[in-house]
Amino acid sequence: MSPSLFRILALIQKEFLAVLKDPRSRFIIFLPPILQSMIFGYAASFDLNTVPYAVLNQSNSTASADLLSRLDGSGVFRRQADLERTKDISTWIDSSRAILVVRIDQDFERRLVAGGPATVEVIADGRNSNTAGTALGYLGSVVDGFNADWRSGHSQPGPPLRIVTRAWYNPNLDSRWSMIPSLVGTLTMMGTLMLTALSVAREREQGTFDQLLVTPFRPYEIMVGKAVPNMVIGLTQSTTILLIAQFWFHIPFVGSFVVLYAGLGLFLMAAVGLGLFVSSIAMTMQQAMLYAFLLVMPFALLSGLTTPISSMPEFLQSAMVINPLRYALDLTKRVYLEDAGFAQLLPDFLPLTIIGLVTLSGSAWLFSRRLA
C-alpha cells in the first residue's frame, strides 16, 4: 500500500470513530432523516383532502340540490354553512371558515331546463392562491361530471371535447410520490454539507487541525480522508429515507439501484465538496455554520422541490446550474418512478461530476494556499 493511501485510510478510520463514538453525533446523523421524512411525508403534500365551503343557495331546486350533493359526496368538500344573505359571504371568507363560497342563482334550474348556460358563482379565498387554485380545480371536475350527466339525462348532445387523462409513473397523481423521493436528496444534502463544513471547522477550533497539518498529511489527503466518511454517512442517510419511502409509505420503486446509487454517490461528492469548500474559507464553527446555511437555504428552495425551476427568472435559472440538489431531485425521482437509465440521466450525472471535482480540488487548493 502506498504511504499516501495508508495515511488516508488512517484518517478515514479516525473520522468514523470520532463520529460514531459520540452519542450526540450519532443522534444527529440518524434521527433527523427519519423524523423529517416522516413529518414531511405526511405534512408536505400539495393534495387537498378537505375543502371547507359554504353555500348561498337561492335556487332551492332539484338541480341545485343535485349539484350540492355531488360536492358533498366527493369526499373532499365539507359544507360548513347554508347562507341566507349575500353579505354573509364575506363573513365566512374573511374568517377563513370557508375557502370557497358557492352561490347558485334563483333561475338556475329554469335556465338549465331551457338548455341555456346556467351560472354557478364561486367566491374563492385568494389569500392562499395555491389552495384556492387546487380547490377550484376539484370544483371544476365535479361540475364537469354534473354537466355530462345532465346532458345525457336530458337527451342533449355530449360536450364536443372531453379530456381523458392517464398520469404516467404516478397514476393517482399522488403528490407524496414525488415529494418523498425528493426528500432523499434534500435531507441528505442538508445533513452532509453541514457535517462536512463543521468537521474541519471543529478541528480548527480545537487545535487538532494544526496537529494534523504537522504530520506528513498532504492537503489533498486530508480532503479525501474527510470526504469519504461524510459521503458514506450521507449514503446511509439516503438509504434510510429510501427504506422509509418503500416500506412505510409503500411507494413502489421501479428503477435500478445501481443507477440510483451511482447518482447519489456523485451527488454526495458534490455536496461534500461544497462542505469542504465552506470549511476551507471558514475559520470558526460559527462561520462555517453561517456559510453553510447561506448555501443550503437557496439550494433547497430553488431546487425545484416546491416550485418549478422553469418558472424562475432567467438569471436565477442560470445560477442554479451549480445547485447539486436540482440534479439529485431529478435523478432520484426519475430512477425511482420512471426507471430512467444512465443514458437518460447524463444531463444530471455530468454536472454533478463537474461540481464535485471543482469543489474538491478547489478546497484542496485553498487549504494548501493557506499554508504556503
Add this chain to the structure above:
Amino acid sequence: MTTSASSPALRLDGVSKSFRRETGESVLALDNISFSLDQGGLAALVGPDGAGKTTLIRLLTGLMKADRGVVSVLGIDPAKNPQAIQSRISYMPQRFGLYDDLTVRENLDLYADMHGVTADDKRTQYARLMEMTGLESFQKRLAGKLSGGMKQKLGLACTLVRSPELLLLDEPTVGVDPLSRRELWEIIRSLVKEGMTVLISSSFLDEAEACERVLVLDEGKKLAEGPPADVSSLALSRTYVLQPPDGMKPRDFQARLLADPDVVDAVPESGHVRLVSQAVSGRSGPAYFGGVLAQPTAARFEDGFMVLLQQTGGAKPNPSEEPQPEEALGGSRDDSMVEVHDLDRRFGKFVAVDHASFNVKRGEIFGLLGPNGAGKTTTFRMLCGLLPPSGGSLKVAGVDVRQASASARQHLGYVAQRFSLYGQLSVGENLAFFARAYGLRGKKKSERIAWALNQFKLEPFVRLPSAQLPGGFKQRLAMAASLLHRPEILFLDEPTSGADPFARREFWQRITVLAAGGVTVIVTTHFMAEAEYCDRAAILDNGKVLAQGTPAELRAHAPAEAGHIATMEDAFIAIVVDARSKEAAEHGERES
C-alpha cells in the same frame, strides 16, 4: 452594617463546592476550606491549575454558590445578596473583558459608566489611575494593540474606576513579562498601603512571598494557611546550593540529584543546582549530595512548598520510573538542525516577528523566552510549516519546511500549547491514529505504542477518552503522540504553563533524556527560570530577538550586585529595559 476594623474582610468556614463533569463524574473543586483575611490585608491564593483558586474567588463574588459552609464578604453572604457585594468589591477575572476595538480611554469610560461613576469622580480617579499604571501616553491607543503587560494594567485600571473595599484578582500576572509583573505588583502594594483589601491568585510561587497571608491549595484541598514565612520555614536548614562537577551541565546534575531519595527537590538555578534535602542539617558537619559539598542557603517559599507537597502525598518523580533513554539517533552533534535567518512575519501593519535569526544544533535544547505576545508562538508556527513567513529564510532539518513539507514533517514532533488531540477518542485510539499518520505499521507500530504507554505511564488510561484525562496526563499523551515516530526535532509550545512544580520537574527530566538521545528540542516558556534547563535560549520581546546564548551568557546581561547571584529574570529585565531605552533614543533621534 457593622464592619468594625477588627472584623475580617472575608471569611470562609468549611466551604465545599463540587462540579459535575460532562461525563457524569463529580469533581470536588473545594474541599472543606476555611480562611479569613483582615481588612486592609494582602493575601495570595497559590496552587497549580485545577487547585480551585478561581472557584474560591467566584464564590466570594456571589457568581457561584457553595454546596456547604459559610462564606462571608464584608459581613454579607454573597450567595444571598450578590448585588450588595458586587457594588462594594471589584473582581478582575483571568481573562478580563477589554474591548480590543476601543481605545484605552474608551475602555475606561465604558467601565466607569457601567458602574455609574460621576464626571467629577472620573476626573480625580482617572488622574490617579493613569499615574499608577503609566498608561497616560497610551490613552488613544486601541486596547487590542497593547502588549500583554499593558493590557493587564488597563484591566486593573478598569476594575479600579471606583474604589472598592475589596479587590479580587484572578491570576493577573500569568503570561506577563517579568518587568510588567514587577510593575503590577508595585500597583497592588500601593493599593494595600491606601487601605484596600486585596486577594490575589497566582501560580507563581515567588509572588506569595510578597503577601501577608497565603492560602495554599492543591486539587481543592488546603495544604497550608498563614504567613508565607510559615511555608518557607518548612525548608529551613534543608536548602542548599551546589556547584555541578566540572564538565557537567546543571540540568544533568540536577537529574542525578533528584534520583537520590534524600532529596526532596532539585532545580537548576543560575548555573548551580538548588536543593531541598529530606533531613534537617545537623551539627554533624557539612552536607554532601552527589559527592559535592552543599552550601546552605536561605529557604524560599517554593522550597517550603515542595516539602509541603511531599508531606501531603505529592509524587516526586520516582527514580525507578525515570524515563529510559532510547537508542541515540544518528547524525553529528555539529549538524545544524534549525537555521533561521532574518525571519519576518507581519499581519497587516502589525509586526509579529521582526528579523529573527538563530541556529540550533542537533541534540540541543533551545528555549524561546518571552512574555505573551512576544512572537514565540508565531515563530513556532512558521518553523512547523503552519504559517508562511513574510520574509527571511528558514530551514528545518536541512530543508525549507515550505518546499518539501510532507517529507520534512516526518522529522518533526509538535506539542501545541493547548491540548490538541482528539478528545472523544481514547488514549489508545489517539496513539494508533498518530502512529499511522506517521506511517508506522504492523509490529513497528505496536512496539512504539507500547513504548509510549509505558514511558508516559499511560497504560491505566488506554481506554479512557482523552478529554477525560487528568490535566498532567493530557500533556503526557500529547508528548507521547509527538514522539511515536522518533522525530529528530521536537517543538514544544508552553509545555509547562499552569503545571504544578512536580509535573514541571518531571517534564524537564524527560526533555533532558530526549536531548541526550540526540533529539533537538525547541521549547517556548514564559517561566524565565526554565531557561536554566536549556543549552541555549533566545529572549524575545515585541517580535525581536533581544539576546541569545547559553544561560550563563544571558545572565551576564544582568547588572552585578554584591551578595546576589543574578537570576534569569534579572537578566530578562535588564535586557528588555536596555533594548527599550535604545529604541526610545533612536526614535528620539529620528524625530528631532
